[in-house]
Amino acid sequence: MHVYFSTVFRYAPPDQSGEFICLNWDTKTVEQRVPVLLDNFPVDDPNPRGNSRGGRGIALINNQIFASTYHSLKVFDRDLNFVRNISHPLMSGLHEVHAHDDKHIWVTSTSIDAVLLINVETGEAVRTYWPREMPELQKHWGLEPLAIDKEADNRNLFLAEHHGKHPSHLHLNAVTTWRGEVYAFFRRFGAIVNLDTGEVLIEEPQLRGGHNLIIRDDGLTFINDTKGHGVYVYDLPRRKLVRRINLLPFHPIGLYTRFYDFSMPARHFLRKHNLYNPLVANPFFVRGMDLVNNCLFIGLSPASILHLDWEQGKLIDRFIYTDNSQLTVHGIKVVED
Numbered sequence: 001m002h003v004y005f006s007t008v009f010r011y012a013p014p015d016q017s018g019e020f021i022c023l024n025w026d027t028k029t030v031e032q033r034v035p036v037l038l039d040n041f042p043v044d045d046p047n048p049r050g051n052s053r054g055g056r057g058i059a060l061i062n063n064q065i066f067a068s069t070y071h072s073l074k075v076f077d078r079d080l081n082f083v084r085n086i087s088h089p090l091m092s093g094l095h096e097v098h099a100h101d102d103k104h105i106w107v108t109s110t111s112i113d114a115v116l117l118i119n120v121e122t123g124e125a126v127r128t129y130w131p132r133e134m135p136e137l138q139k140h141w142g143l144e145p146l147a148i149d150k151e152a153d154n155r156n157l158f159l160a161e162h163h164g165k166h167p168s169h170l171h172l173n174a175v176t177t178w179r180g181e182v183y184a185f186f187r188r189f190g191a192i193v194n195l196d197t198g199e200v201l202i203e204e205p206q207l208r209g210g211h212n213l214i215i216r217d218d219g220l221t222f223i224n225d226t227k228g229h230g231v232y233v234y235d236l237p238r239r240k241l242v243r244r245i246n247l248l249p250f251h252p253i254g255l256y257t258r259f260y261d262f263s264m265p266a267r268h269f270l271r272k273h274n275l276y277n278p279l280v281a282n283p284f285f286v287r288g289m290d291l292v293n294n295c296l297f298i299g300l301s302p303a304s305i306l307h308l309d310w311e312q313g314k315l316i317d318r319f320i321y322t323d324n325s326q327l328t329v330h331g332i333k334v335v336e337d
Contacts, residue, residue, distance in 0.1 A: 001025040002078075004065055005288060006036065006055025006331040007303050007321070014038065018054025018330070020067045021321070022080050025307075025334075028319050032080040036069055040085045043070060043156055052159065057096035058333040059105055061120060066105055068094040068331065071155040073105070073118070078335070086123045089153040090116055095173035096212060096331070106175045108184070111158035112146055113170045115184055115195060129182065129195045132168055136198030141189065144168040174213035178236070185213040185223065192221065192236070201239055207232060212289040222296065222310070224286045231289070231298065233310065243313075247298065250306050250315045251284060288332040299329025 003023045009016065018036040023029070036055045043052045056068035064083065065076040071094065072087040093111025100106055100117060104126065107116050117127040132143045146168070148154060163169065171187035181196040190207030193200050207223055210232075214222040219236040225244070233242040288299025295316065298306045303321040308314065321327070 001337060002031075002335045003297060003305060003319075004058050004060075004067070004080075004331075004333045004335065005299060005305065005329050006058060006067060008054025008328050008330050010053070010326045010328070012053065012326070014043070014053060020055050020058075020065075020074070020076070020080060022078075023305075023319065025317075025319070030321075034076070034080050034082070038069055038071070040072055040087060043159065052093075054330060056094050056331050057098075057108075058331040059097045059099040060333055060335055061099050061105060062102050065333070066097065066099075066120070068097050068107065070094060073097070073107070073120075075120075086118065086120065087155070088116065088118065088123060088125055089155060090114060090125060090128070090150065092154050092158050096175065098176045100177065106177070106182070108172055108175050110171060110173050111163060112148055112154060113168075113172050115172065115175050115182065129184070131170060131172065131184065131186075131193065131195060131198075134195075134198045137193065137200075140200055141168075143170075173211055176213050176215050178215040178217075178219070183213065183215060185210065187211070192223075192234075201236060202234055204232075204241075211287040214289060214291050216291070222289065222291060224289055224298065226286050229284050229286055231286070231296065231308075231310070245296075245308065245310060245313050247286060247300070247306065248284070250308070250318065251300060251304065285328050288329040290332045290334045292334050292336065297332050297334050299332050301325050301328030303327045303329050305329060305332065 003025045006020050007018045009018050020034045022032040024031050052070035059066045067074050071091045072085050075083040092109050095108045095110045098106040105118050113132050115129040116125045119126050131137050133145045172184050173187050174185040191200050191203040209227045210223050211226050212224045221234040221236045223232045229247050231245040235242050285301040290297045296308045296310045302323050302325045305319045307317040
């Protein structure tokens with residue numbers, strides 16, 4: 001079994017801000033690592049923390065690895081030898097991706113709150129969703145459409161911080177399909193939405209700030225609780241929470257994370273008054289997930305991967321890539337050999 005994952009290095013120079021990694025899970029051997037470079041379309045990013053930095057979601061199509069960056073899909077063979085770039089003027093702030101079939105991939109263009117279905121042979125966007133323009137969602141949340149020229153090259157136009165702070169920004173960061181329809185996760189509202197009908201199926205305060213969305217054939221749904229150090233499992237047809245898996249006991253820095261969480265109100269107060277502004281990322285940031293049979297593979301910071309039996313809530317195995325909390329996992333794809 002091989003696990004492909006991407007990393008983001010907070011506050012690093014853009015050309016050193018992450019990697020795509022091929023890990024032999026059975027031996028815990030890193031077989032290949034490739035730096036994440038925006039070499040096909042340079043970006044001038046004012047945000048030192050994340051934004052355009054590092055790798056994003058990963059998918060497998062036709063035995064090739066599709067690894068996303070801020071504005072592109074980098075295609076590799078299974079040994080992470082580079083094959084080609086795919087980019088599009090509407091790729092802006094990519095987060096998670098989802099393989100649709102052997103010719104198409106879904107991508108979340110998070111900076112512009114859009115979902116694109118990309119033809120992997122031509123690079124064409126054959127279908128797009130703009131949820132901020134959907135009447136059902138405008139009514140539900142009072143959303144305003146994004147001011148955007150969809151015919152322009154938008155890859156470098158939404159880097160400024162104020163775009164992400166707009167009251168209608170969804171931070172749409174995950175997409176998947178279920179029963180022939182397209183579903184997305186809106187991080188800002190902690191919501192799972194059917195993009196074909198405009199229906200909000202799940203909306204929970206505890207999901208705000210989450211990442212990743214996996215829906216099994218039976219409707220069982222998995223979402224990372226990014227800042228709460230856990231995973232939520234929902235029965236989507238019944239819109240019911242099945243369980244929450246607490247990940248704190250499964251990582252060596254769990255005790256430190258509890259102290260960090262306990263001290264957060266004080267640190268926020270000091271930061272607000274410009275008395276505390278360290279270049280330190282949150283420990284135990286939960287992002288990146290894949291489901292194989294009854295097992296979850298979950299990414300963390302410091303960059304690590306947990307292998308869990310989700311039904312039993314038990315740790316099966318884990319891999320620790322680093323002890324530096326500035327370095328976090330973003331995307332994960334498990335490939336059974």
